Amino acid sequence: MRILMTGAAGQVGTLLRPRLARPGRLLRLSDLAPVSPGPGEESVSADLADPAAMATAMKGVDAVIHLGGQSREHPWADIVRANLDGTQVLLQAALAEGVRQVVLVGSHHAAGFHSRPASGDLPATAFPRPDTLYGVSKVAMEALGSLYHDRFGMNVVTVRLGTCNPGSVDTRGLATWISPDDCARLLEAALTATGHHVVWGVSANTRRWWSLEEGRAIGYEPQDDSEAHAGPLIAEYGEPDPADPVHRRVGGMFCLRPLGEAW
Template identity: 80%
Template sequence: MRILMTGAAGKVGTMLRPRLAREGRILRLSDLAPLETGENEELVVADLADPAAMAEAMKGVDAVIHLGGQSREHPWPDIVRANMDGTYVLMEAARQEGVQQVVLVGSHHAAGFHTRPADGTELPDYAFPRPDTLYGVSKVVMEALGSLYHDRFGLNVTVVRLGTCNEGSADTRGLATWISPDDLTRLLEAALTAPGYHVVWGVSDNARRWWSLEEAKAIGYVSQDDSESQAPALIAEFGEPDLSEPEHDRAGGMFSIRELGQAW
């Protein structure tokens, strides 16, 4: 099996590569940045928005994990080219090559203005898009493209509204939003075989989690990690989180505060 991973040189791609390695599996790594390949890895240096380059990168591929694009808030033209045009070109290349399984790694910033449900329930899997940034808007477009290519062309597409993926949480917000690299790998493995179209929250089953995992569980994801073991040290450093503050009350955290945006 050959899996195309875009954005392979980025932080998340770097964490995932050794975890996704399997006997009989080839990871075809795509990025604008050069990187060293390991055993059962191939490298394709390609611009996501270049149709010819992506068509070449897609040749002989069985599945796609799409991590590539602009990962931070940037001026609108940059966001459009890297994230919107890039995702469209990727999906079209997958369709033309006959690839049936696509995992689009989106972001919780597609729904960043949602707040904790007042009744203590979880934020639903398909919470209506409420982007908190131009970057978040591009992830809404990603979700829409995934839906279109499933409904019109029959591709199996899972969109992951990714939370905070690091080896460990850097702050108390992450006690709710963190997903371990191991859990993200488990989620992607489930998505690589899931039929249909799905939007799932990319989060570990943390004790302080408030984003639903029902849809992720429905496609076969079983979280094995929980941020709570990190809580004592983080609370000692930062204090107990005030859940009424935007950092903890809004899905997008501090990115939902306008003053932090760029190019408005």
């Protein structure tokens, strides 16, 4: 099985590559930045928004994990080319190659202005409320995934990814964190899911308030909990205040930052 991973040189791609390695599986790593393939990997340099380059990158592929694009707030023109044009070109290349399984790694910033519910968890299907221009691009990604499922029958899972790093680095992350191991578990589930799904990318955190129901519906069973990192963070920063926008909004501090300024 050959899986195309776009954005393979980025932080999340770098964390996931060894965790997605399997006998009989070949990861084709795609990025504009240099990436050195290891065992069970091959690499290709491709601009997401270049149809010819993406058609070449897609040759012989069985599934796609789409991590590529502009990963932070930037001027609108940069975001449009990388994230909107890039996702559409990628999906069209997948369609032309007959690829049926696509995982779009989006962002919780597509729903950043949603607030913590008074009770229960916020569904992964909560209506988009982007917090940045970057978040708007991830809403468009979700819409493109829906279109290519409904019109062409692709199996598409879009992940509203939380904070993926080896350990929570701040008290907000105690709610939003997804461990690299859990992220790999989620992508493995997404690679075999049928239909169209939007799921939160989050671990089974004690302080989590994003729903795991939609992820579990496709076979995702998180094993990690950010509470293992809570002690030192609470000692340094204090207990999170649920009324503080940083902890009340899905997008946290990104709901407060100037629009369109690079970060």
